Amino acid sequence: MKKALITGITGQDGSYLTELLLEKGYEVHGIIRRASSFNTGRLEHLFQPDSHLPSKNLHLHYGDLMDSVALVKLLYELKPDEVYNLGAQSHVRVSFDVPESTGDIVGLGTQRILEAIRDTGLVGKVRFYQASSSEMFGKVQEVPQVETTPFWPRSPYACAKVYGHWLTVNYRESYGLHASSGILFNHESPRRGETFVTRKITRAATRIKMGLQDSLSLGNMDSKRDWGYAKDYVEMMWMMLQQDEPDDYVIATNETHSVKEFVQETFSALDLDWEKYVKYDARYERPAEVDLLIGDPAKARKKLGWEPKVKFKELVQIMVDADLKLAKHELAVKNATAS
Ligand code: NDP
Ligand code: GDR
Numbered sequence: 627m628k629k630a631l632i633t634g635i636t637g638q639d640g641s642y643l644t645e646l647l648l649e650k651g652y653e654v655h656g657i658i659r660r661a662s663s664f665n666t667g668r669l670e671h672l673f674q675p676d677s678h679l680p681s682k683n684l685h686l687h688y689g690d691l692m693d694s695v696a697l698v699k700l701l702y703e704l705k706p707d708e709v710y711n712l713g714a715q716s717h718v719r720v721s722f723d724v725p726e727s728t729g730d731i732v733g734l735g736t737q738r739i740l741e742a743i744r745d746t747g748l749v750g751k752v753r754f755y756q757a758s759s760s761e762m763f764g765k766v767q768e769v770p771q772v773e774t775t776p777f778w779p780r781s782p783y784a785c786a787k788v789y790g791h792w793l794t795v796n797y798r799e800s801y802g803l804h805a806s807s808g809i810l811f812n813h814e815s816p817r818r819g820e821t822f823v824t825r826k827i828t829r830a831a832t833r834i835k836m837g838l839q840d841s842l843s844l845g846n847m848d849s850k851r852d853w854g855y856a857k858d859y860v861e862m863m864w865m866m867l868q869q870d871e872p873d874d875y876v877i878a879t880n881e882t883h884s885v886k887e888f889v890q891e892t893f894s895a896l897d898l899d900w901e902k903y904v905k906y907d908a909r910y911e912r913p914a915e916v917d918l919l920i921g922d923p924a925k926a927r928k929k930l931g932w933e934p935k936v937k938f939k940e941l942v943q944i945m946v947d948a949d950l951k952l953a954k955h956e957l958a959v960k961n962a963t964a965s
Contacts, residue, residue: 627683631704632656633691633739634712638817639757641668643710643860648672648683650864655704657689657696657713668817691735692727697742705748708867710755711739711790714783717821718761719912721783729786736790740797740805749803753867756794758807759787760852760878760919770922773809773876780914791874798872806866808859811878811921814941815856816948823885824853824945827892832949834903835896836957841903845910847886850918852878855936855944865930878921879934891942896950 630647634640635656647654658665666673666686674681689696691713701709714732715721721728736756743752763771764780779785791807798805818825823844830842854877862877883891893900926932936944 627651627653628708629653629655629704629706630708630710631700631706632710632712633689633735634714634757635686636665636668637712637714637716638668638815638819638856639813639860639863640712641817642815642857643712643863644669644672644684646860646864653683653685655685655687655700655706657691657700658686659690660688691731691738694738694742697739698745701742701746701748705746706752708753708755709739709743710757710863711736712757714757716783717819718781718783718916719910721781721786722913725782728782729789732783732786733789736793740793740803743803744797744801749801752804753872754794754797754803754805755863755867756790756805756807757863758791758794758809758874759784760809760811760876760921761916762788762791762809763919764916766918769918770878770880770920771876772922773874773925780916781912784916795874804867804872806869806872807874808863808866809874809876809921810859810862811852811854811876811919813854813856813859814945816945817856818945824888825949827889828942828945828949829952831892831896831898831900831903832946832953833956835898835950836953838953838956838960841905843905843907843910844885844889845907845912846915847889847904847906848884848917849915850882850884850920852880852882852920853888853938853941854879854934855941858934858936862926862930862932865932869930873929875926875930876921876923877926877932878923879937880920880922881938882918882920883938888942891939892946895943895946
Protein backbone atom coordinates (compact mmCIF):
# COMPACT_ATOMS: atom_id res chain seq x y z
CA MET A 627 0.00 0.00 0.00
CA LYS A 628 1.43 3.39 -1.04
CA LYS A 629 1.64 6.11 1.58
CA ALA A 630 1.03 9.81 0.86
CA LEU A 631 1.51 12.88 3.04
CA ILE A 632 -0.54 15.98 2.21
CA THR A 633 0.00 19.48 3.57
CA GLY A 634 -3.17 21.58 3.22
CA ILE A 635 -5.35 18.48 3.49
CA THR A 636 -8.24 20.49 4.99
CA GLY A 637 -8.42 22.85 1.99
CA GLN A 638 -10.42 22.54 -1.23
CA ASP A 639 -7.76 20.61 -3.17
CA GLY A 640 -6.56 18.62 -0.17
CA SER A 641 -10.03 17.15 0.33
CA TYR A 642 -10.47 16.13 -3.32
CA LEU A 643 -6.93 14.71 -3.48
CA THR A 644 -7.58 12.70 -0.33
CA GLU A 645 -10.69 11.15 -1.90
CA LEU A 646 -8.76 10.31 -5.05
CA LEU A 647 -5.84 8.71 -3.20
CA LEU A 648 -8.13 6.71 -0.89
CA GLU A 649 -9.98 5.41 -3.98
CA LYS A 650 -6.62 4.36 -5.41
CA GLY A 651 -5.86 2.37 -2.26
CA TYR A 652 -3.35 4.75 -0.62
CA GLU A 653 -2.79 5.23 3.07
CA VAL A 654 -3.27 8.99 3.36
CA HIS A 655 -1.70 11.18 6.03
CA GLY A 656 -2.51 14.85 6.35
CA ILE A 657 -1.14 17.75 8.35
CA ILE A 658 -3.76 19.83 10.12
CA ARG A 659 -3.39 23.00 12.14
CA ARG A 660 -4.78 23.41 15.58
CA ALA A 661 -7.68 25.87 15.35
CA SER A 662 -10.20 27.17 17.87
CA SER A 663 -13.04 25.68 15.82
CA PHE A 664 -13.24 22.57 13.64
CA ASN A 665 -11.31 22.95 10.39
CA THR A 666 -11.95 19.45 9.03
CA GLY A 667 -15.39 20.17 7.49
CA ARG A 668 -14.27 19.24 3.97
CA LEU A 669 -13.06 15.83 5.16
CA GLU A 670 -15.80 14.82 7.56
CA HIS A 671 -17.65 12.70 5.00
CA LEU A 672 -14.54 10.47 5.11
CA PHE A 673 -14.73 10.03 8.88
CA GLN A 674 -16.14 7.02 10.68
CA PRO A 675 -19.91 7.38 11.21
CA ASP A 676 -20.84 9.45 14.30
CA SER A 677 -17.22 10.08 15.12
CA HIS A 678 -14.57 12.76 14.89
CA LEU A 679 -12.07 10.09 13.86
CA PRO A 680 -10.91 9.61 10.28
CA SER A 681 -11.60 6.27 8.61
CA LYS A 682 -9.15 3.38 8.38
CA ASN A 683 -6.69 4.64 5.76
CA LEU A 684 -6.84 8.34 6.60
CA HIS A 685 -4.69 9.77 9.38
CA LEU A 686 -4.47 13.38 10.52
CA HIS A 687 -1.48 14.84 12.36
CA TYR A 688 -1.03 18.24 13.95
CA GLY A 689 1.71 20.25 12.30
CA ASP A 690 2.45 23.45 10.46
CA LEU A 691 4.52 24.56 7.49
CA MET A 692 6.10 27.08 9.88
CA ASP A 693 7.33 24.28 12.19
CA SER A 694 10.39 22.51 10.78
CA VAL A 695 10.75 20.11 13.69
CA ALA A 696 7.20 18.84 13.28
CA LEU A 697 7.79 18.34 9.54
CA VAL A 698 11.04 16.43 10.07
CA LYS A 699 9.42 14.30 12.78
CA LEU A 700 6.46 13.40 10.58
CA LEU A 701 8.56 12.57 7.55
CA TYR A 702 10.90 10.47 9.70
CA GLU A 703 8.03 8.54 11.27
CA LEU A 704 5.93 8.09 8.14
CA LYS A 705 8.51 7.73 5.35
CA PRO A 706 5.86 8.45 2.72
CA ASP A 707 6.17 7.48 -0.94
CA GLU A 708 4.62 10.76 -2.09
CA VAL A 709 4.41 14.25 -0.56
CA TYR A 710 1.89 16.79 -1.86
CA ASN A 711 2.64 20.33 -0.68
CA LEU A 712 -0.73 22.10 -0.90
CA GLY A 713 -0.64 24.09 2.36
CA ALA A 714 -0.77 27.87 1.89
CA GLN A 715 -2.21 31.21 2.91
CA SER A 716 -3.78 31.11 -0.52
CA HIS A 717 -5.79 34.34 -0.66
CA VAL A 718 -4.11 36.88 -2.96
CA ARG A 719 -5.88 39.97 -1.56
CA VAL A 720 -5.15 38.92 2.03
CA SER A 721 -1.47 38.43 1.19
CA PHE A 722 -1.18 42.23 0.85
CA ASP A 723 -2.39 42.55 4.46
CA VAL A 724 -0.19 39.78 5.88
CA PRO A 725 2.81 39.62 3.54
CA GLU A 726 5.25 38.29 6.13
CA SER A 727 3.27 35.26 7.28
CA THR A 728 2.20 34.57 3.68
CA GLY A 729 5.87 34.49 2.66
CA ASP A 730 6.68 32.34 5.67
CA ILE A 731 4.04 29.70 4.93
CA VAL A 732 4.09 29.72 1.13
CA GLY A 733 7.78 30.41 0.44
CA LEU A 734 9.78 29.27 3.46
CA GLY A 735 7.19 26.55 4.16
CA THR A 736 8.15 24.94 0.86
CA GLN A 737 11.83 25.32 1.79
CA ARG A 738 11.17 23.64 5.16
CA ILE A 739 9.43 20.61 3.73
CA LEU A 740 12.02 20.15 0.98
CA GLU A 741 14.82 20.39 3.52
CA ALA A 742 12.97 17.99 5.83
CA ILE A 743 12.93 15.48 2.96
CA ARG A 744 16.72 15.84 2.71
CA ASP A 745 17.28 15.71 6.47
CA THR A 746 15.35 12.47 6.77
CA GLY A 747 17.25 10.80 3.93
CA LEU A 748 14.17 10.50 1.73
CA VAL A 749 15.66 11.97 -1.48
CA GLY A 750 15.63 9.09 -3.96
CA LYS A 751 12.73 7.45 -2.10
CA VAL A 752 10.01 10.06 -2.07
CA ARG A 753 8.19 11.92 -4.86
CA PHE A 754 7.28 15.57 -4.24
CA TYR A 755 4.46 17.69 -5.68
CA GLN A 756 4.52 21.50 -5.39
CA ALA A 757 1.29 23.51 -5.76
CA SER A 758 2.55 26.28 -8.04
CA SER A 759 0.16 28.88 -9.40
CA SER A 760 -0.79 30.84 -12.51
CA GLU A 761 -0.50 33.91 -10.26
CA MET A 762 3.26 33.59 -10.84
CA PHE A 763 2.70 34.82 -14.44
CA GLY A 764 1.08 37.98 -13.06
CA LYS A 765 1.50 40.90 -15.43
CA VAL A 766 0.59 39.80 -18.94
CA GLN A 767 3.63 39.09 -21.08
CA GLU A 768 2.44 36.24 -23.26
CA VAL A 769 -0.97 34.82 -24.14
CA PRO A 770 -1.74 32.00 -23.60
CA GLN A 771 0.67 31.30 -20.77
CA VAL A 772 2.83 28.16 -21.00
CA GLU A 773 5.58 26.58 -18.90
CA THR A 774 8.24 28.86 -20.46
CA THR A 775 6.32 32.16 -20.04
CA PRO A 776 8.39 34.44 -17.77
CA PHE A 777 7.05 35.10 -14.29
CA TRP A 778 6.08 38.61 -13.14
CA PRO A 779 4.34 38.08 -9.80
CA ARG A 780 1.98 40.87 -8.66
CA SER A 781 1.33 40.08 -4.97
CA PRO A 782 3.22 38.86 -1.90
CA TYR A 783 1.43 35.51 -2.39
CA ALA A 784 2.61 35.21 -6.00
CA CYS A 785 6.18 36.25 -5.09
CA ALA A 786 6.27 33.53 -2.44
CA LYS A 787 4.90 30.98 -4.93
CA VAL A 788 7.70 31.88 -7.38
CA TYR A 789 10.21 31.17 -4.59
CA GLY A 790 8.56 27.82 -3.83
CA HIS A 791 8.46 26.96 -7.53
CA TRP A 792 12.15 27.65 -8.13
CA LEU A 793 13.13 25.84 -4.95
CA THR A 794 11.30 22.78 -6.26
CA VAL A 795 13.23 23.01 -9.54
CA ASN A 796 16.43 23.57 -7.57
CA TYR A 797 16.02 20.50 -5.35
CA ARG A 798 15.35 18.45 -8.48
CA GLU A 799 18.49 19.78 -10.18
CA SER A 800 20.75 19.88 -7.10
CA TYR A 801 19.85 16.64 -5.36
CA GLY A 802 17.96 14.60 -7.96
CA LEU A 803 14.72 14.76 -5.97
CA HIS A 804 11.70 13.53 -7.93
CA ALA A 805 10.00 16.93 -7.58
CA SER A 806 7.30 18.27 -9.90
CA SER A 807 5.42 21.56 -9.95
CA GLY A 808 1.88 21.87 -11.21
CA ILE A 809 1.34 25.43 -12.43
CA LEU A 810 -2.39 25.28 -11.85
CA PHE A 811 -4.72 27.99 -13.10
CA ASN A 812 -7.76 28.90 -10.96
CA HIS A 813 -9.86 25.88 -10.11
CA GLU A 814 -13.11 25.98 -8.26
CA SER A 815 -15.81 23.73 -6.84
CA PRO A 816 -18.61 23.68 -4.28
CA ARG A 817 -15.79 23.27 -1.70
CA ARG A 818 -14.07 26.52 -2.72
CA GLY A 819 -13.49 28.91 0.19
CA GLU A 820 -16.32 31.44 0.37
CA THR A 821 -14.08 34.51 0.05
CA PHE A 822 -12.76 33.57 -3.41
CA VAL A 823 -14.72 35.35 -6.10
CA THR A 824 -16.49 32.39 -7.78
CA ARG A 825 -17.85 30.92 -4.56
CA LYS A 826 -18.66 34.37 -3.21
CA ILE A 827 -20.79 34.90 -6.33
CA THR A 828 -22.57 31.51 -6.31
CA ARG A 829 -23.22 31.70 -2.55
CA ALA A 830 -24.62 35.23 -2.79
CA ALA A 831 -26.75 34.65 -5.90
CA THR A 832 -28.35 31.50 -4.49
CA ARG A 833 -28.98 33.20 -1.14
CA ILE A 834 -30.52 36.16 -2.98
CA LYS A 835 -32.73 33.69 -4.86
CA MET A 836 -33.95 32.23 -1.57
CA GLY A 837 -34.53 35.68 0.00
CA LEU A 838 -31.65 35.27 2.46
CA GLN A 839 -29.51 38.14 1.15
CA ASP A 840 -30.16 41.46 -0.65
CA SER A 841 -27.02 42.24 -2.59
CA LEU A 842 -23.47 41.22 -3.52
CA SER A 843 -20.45 43.55 -3.27
CA LEU A 844 -17.50 42.97 -5.57
CA GLY A 845 -14.28 44.69 -6.59
CA ASN A 846 -12.77 44.54 -10.08
CA MET A 847 -15.11 42.68 -12.45
CA ASP A 848 -12.95 43.13 -15.56
CA SER A 849 -10.13 40.73 -14.69
CA LYS A 850 -10.16 37.47 -16.62
CA ARG A 851 -9.38 34.03 -15.34
CA ASP A 852 -9.04 30.51 -16.76
CA TRP A 853 -11.40 28.66 -14.43
CA GLY A 854 -11.38 24.86 -14.18
CA TYR A 855 -12.86 22.26 -11.85
CA ALA A 856 -10.84 21.29 -8.76
CA LYS A 857 -11.82 17.62 -8.99
CA ASP A 858 -10.30 17.42 -12.49
CA TYR A 859 -7.14 19.18 -11.41
CA VAL A 860 -6.17 17.04 -8.39
CA GLU A 861 -5.99 14.05 -10.73
CA MET A 862 -3.13 15.85 -12.47
CA MET A 863 -1.23 16.21 -9.21
CA TRP A 864 -1.26 12.45 -8.82
CA MET A 865 -0.44 11.80 -12.49
CA MET A 866 2.66 14.02 -12.32
CA LEU A 867 4.08 11.88 -9.53
CA GLN A 868 3.47 8.65 -11.48
CA GLN A 869 5.85 9.73 -14.30
CA ASP A 870 9.37 8.29 -14.49
CA GLU A 871 10.79 11.81 -14.83
CA PRO A 872 9.72 14.79 -12.72
CA ASP A 873 8.72 17.94 -14.60
CA ASP A 874 6.61 21.12 -14.47
CA TYR A 875 3.22 21.40 -16.13
CA VAL A 876 0.65 24.10 -16.83
CA ILE A 877 -2.82 22.85 -15.96
CA ALA A 878 -5.63 24.96 -17.43
CA THR A 879 -8.74 24.82 -19.63
CA ASN A 880 -7.43 27.23 -22.31
CA GLU A 881 -10.63 29.33 -21.94
CA THR A 882 -10.79 32.69 -20.23
CA HIS A 883 -13.76 34.64 -18.83
CA SER A 884 -14.13 37.87 -16.88
CA VAL A 885 -15.46 38.06 -13.34
CA LYS A 886 -18.44 39.89 -14.86
CA GLU A 887 -19.13 36.92 -17.16
CA PHE A 888 -19.05 34.62 -14.13
CA VAL A 889 -21.59 36.91 -12.43
CA GLN A 890 -23.82 36.98 -15.52
CA GLU A 891 -23.72 33.21 -16.02
CA THR A 892 -24.53 32.57 -12.35
CA PHE A 893 -27.42 35.02 -12.05
CA SER A 894 -28.91 33.95 -15.37
CA ALA A 895 -28.81 30.28 -14.25
CA LEU A 896 -31.08 31.44 -11.41
CA ASP A 897 -33.30 33.67 -13.62
CA LEU A 898 -32.10 36.79 -11.80
CA ASP A 899 -31.06 40.14 -13.28
CA TRP A 900 -27.52 40.61 -11.88
CA GLU A 901 -27.54 44.38 -12.35
CA LYS A 902 -30.24 44.72 -9.70
CA TYR A 903 -28.10 43.08 -7.02
CA VAL A 904 -24.37 43.53 -7.69
CA LYS A 905 -22.62 46.57 -6.18
CA TYR A 906 -19.06 47.84 -6.49
CA ASP A 907 -16.93 48.02 -3.35
CA ALA A 908 -13.37 49.38 -3.61
CA ARG A 909 -12.35 47.35 -0.53
CA TYR A 910 -12.09 44.27 -2.74
CA GLU A 911 -9.62 45.86 -5.17
CA ARG A 912 -5.96 44.79 -4.98
CA PRO A 913 -2.96 47.16 -4.94
CA ALA A 914 -1.80 45.37 -8.11
CA GLU A 915 -4.12 43.26 -10.23
CA VAL A 916 -3.54 40.31 -12.55
CA ASP A 917 -5.64 41.25 -15.57
CA LEU A 918 -5.65 38.23 -17.83
CA LEU A 919 -4.86 34.58 -17.29
CA ILE A 920 -5.33 31.88 -19.89
CA GLY A 921 -3.21 28.74 -19.89
CA ASP A 922 -2.27 26.34 -22.64
CA PRO A 923 -2.04 22.83 -21.18
CA ALA A 924 -0.56 21.34 -24.41
CA LYS A 925 2.40 19.79 -22.56
CA ALA A 926 0.13 18.04 -20.04
CA ARG A 927 -2.10 16.87 -22.90
CA LYS A 928 0.86 15.47 -24.86
CA LYS A 929 2.92 13.96 -22.04
CA LEU A 930 0.21 12.96 -19.59
CA GLY A 931 -2.76 12.50 -21.92
CA TRP A 932 -4.79 14.99 -19.88
CA GLU A 933 -7.88 16.96 -20.93
CA PRO A 934 -10.00 19.03 -18.55
CA LYS A 935 -13.47 17.47 -18.41
CA VAL A 936 -15.42 20.42 -17.00
CA LYS A 937 -15.37 23.86 -18.63
CA PHE A 938 -16.79 27.27 -17.62
CA LYS A 939 -20.57 26.86 -18.11
CA GLU A 940 -20.70 23.41 -16.51
CA LEU A 941 -18.51 24.59 -13.64
CA VAL A 942 -20.89 27.48 -12.89
CA GLN A 943 -23.84 25.08 -12.99
CA ILE A 944 -22.15 22.61 -10.60
CA MET A 945 -21.48 25.41 -8.12
CA VAL A 946 -24.93 26.97 -8.47
CA ASP A 947 -26.65 23.60 -7.94
CA ALA A 948 -24.63 22.88 -4.79
CA ASP A 949 -25.08 26.36 -3.33
CA LEU A 950 -28.80 26.42 -4.10
CA LYS A 951 -29.16 23.23 -2.07
CA LEU A 952 -27.22 24.87 0.75
CA ALA A 953 -29.35 28.04 0.62
CA LYS A 954 -32.57 25.98 0.68
CA HIS A 955 -31.28 24.14 3.73
CA GLU A 956 -30.34 27.45 5.37
CA LEU A 957 -33.85 28.79 4.71
CA ALA A 958 -35.47 25.65 6.13
CA VAL A 959 -33.38 25.95 9.32
CA LYS A 960 -34.23 29.65 9.60
CA ASN A 961 -37.96 28.94 9.21
CA ALA A 962 -37.84 26.05 11.68
CA THR A 963 -36.11 28.15 14.35
CA ALA A 964 -38.50 31.08 13.76
CA SER A 965 -41.64 28.95 14.21
P1 NDP B 1 -7.20 26.44 0.42
O1 NDP B 1 -7.01 27.84 0.84
O2 NDP B 1 -8.58 25.88 0.27
O3 NDP B 1 -6.42 25.48 1.44
C1 NDP B 1 -5.19 25.84 1.98
C2 NDP B 1 -4.75 24.77 2.96
O4 NDP B 1 -3.49 25.16 3.53
C3 NDP B 1 -5.71 24.55 4.14
O5 NDP B 1 -5.72 23.19 4.45
C4 NDP B 1 -5.04 25.34 5.25
O6 NDP B 1 -5.39 24.89 6.56
C5 NDP B 1 -3.59 25.01 4.94
N1 NDP B 1 -2.62 25.89 5.61
C6 NDP B 1 -2.70 27.24 5.76
N2 NDP B 1 -1.65 27.67 6.48
C7 NDP B 1 -0.92 26.58 6.80
C8 NDP B 1 0.26 26.39 7.56
N3 NDP B 1 0.91 27.40 8.16
N4 NDP B 1 0.74 25.13 7.70
C9 NDP B 1 0.09 24.09 7.14
N5 NDP B 1 -1.04 24.20 6.42
C10 NDP B 1 -1.54 25.45 6.26
O7 NDP B 1 -6.38 26.27 -0.95
P2 NDP B 1 -6.69 25.35 -2.23
O8 NDP B 1 -7.07 24.00 -1.78
O9 NDP B 1 -7.57 26.11 -3.15
O10 NDP B 1 -5.26 25.32 -2.93
C11 NDP B 1 -4.29 24.32 -2.59
C12 NDP B 1 -2.91 24.81 -2.97
O11 NDP B 1 -2.85 25.11 -4.37
C13 NDP B 1 -2.48 26.10 -2.26
O12 NDP B 1 -1.09 26.03 -2.08
C14 NDP B 1 -2.81 27.19 -3.27
O13 NDP B 1 -1.99 28.32 -3.06
C15 NDP B 1 -2.47 26.47 -4.57
N6 NDP B 1 -3.19 26.91 -5.75
C16 NDP B 1 -4.56 26.95 -5.74
C17 NDP B 1 -5.27 27.27 -6.89
C18 NDP B 1 -6.75 27.34 -6.90
O14 NDP B 1 -7.30 27.91 -7.86
N7 NDP B 1 -7.45 26.76 -5.93
C19 NDP B 1 -4.54 27.53 -8.15
C20 NDP B 1 -3.11 27.40 -8.05
C21 NDP B 1 -2.47 27.09 -6.90
P3 NDP B 1 -6.69 25.45 7.34
O15 NDP B 1 -7.86 24.69 6.79
O16 NDP B 1 -6.37 25.15 8.74
O17 NDP B 1 -6.77 26.92 7.04
P1 GDR C 1 -7.24 34.75 -7.49
O1 GDR C 1 -8.74 34.37 -7.05
O2 GDR C 1 -6.79 36.02 -6.91
O3 GDR C 1 -7.19 34.62 -8.99
O4 GDR C 1 -6.39 33.59 -6.78
P2 GDR C 1 -9.93 35.23 -6.46
O5 GDR C 1 -11.14 34.41 -6.66
O6 GDR C 1 -9.63 35.74 -5.10
O7 GDR C 1 -9.97 36.52 -7.44
C1 GDR C 1 -10.21 36.42 -8.84
C2 GDR C 1 -10.45 37.79 -9.43
O8 GDR C 1 -11.68 38.31 -8.94
C3 GDR C 1 -11.50 39.68 -8.60
N1 GDR C 1 -12.50 40.09 -7.60
C4 GDR C 1 -12.64 39.58 -6.36
N2 GDR C 1 -11.96 38.61 -5.70
C5 GDR C 1 -12.35 38.28 -4.45
N3 GDR C 1 -11.72 37.30 -3.81
N4 GDR C 1 -13.39 38.91 -3.82
C6 GDR C 1 -14.10 39.92 -4.43
O9 GDR C 1 -15.03 40.47 -3.87
C7 GDR C 1 -13.71 40.26 -5.77
N5 GDR C 1 -14.19 41.15 -6.67
C8 GDR C 1 -13.46 41.03 -7.76
C9 GDR C 1 -10.07 39.74 -8.08
O10 GDR C 1 -9.60 41.09 -8.07
C10 GDR C 1 -9.39 38.83 -9.09
O11 GDR C 1 -9.04 39.55 -10.24
C11 GDR C 1 -6.83 32.23 -6.76
C12 GDR C 1 -6.33 31.61 -5.45
O12 GDR C 1 -6.90 30.34 -5.31
C13 GDR C 1 -4.82 31.49 -5.46
O13 GDR C 1 -4.40 30.75 -4.32
C14 GDR C 1 -4.40 30.74 -6.73
O14 GDR C 1 -3.01 30.62 -6.79
C15 GDR C 1 -4.93 31.46 -7.96
O15 GDR C 1 -6.34 31.53 -7.87
C16 GDR C 1 -4.57 30.74 -9.25
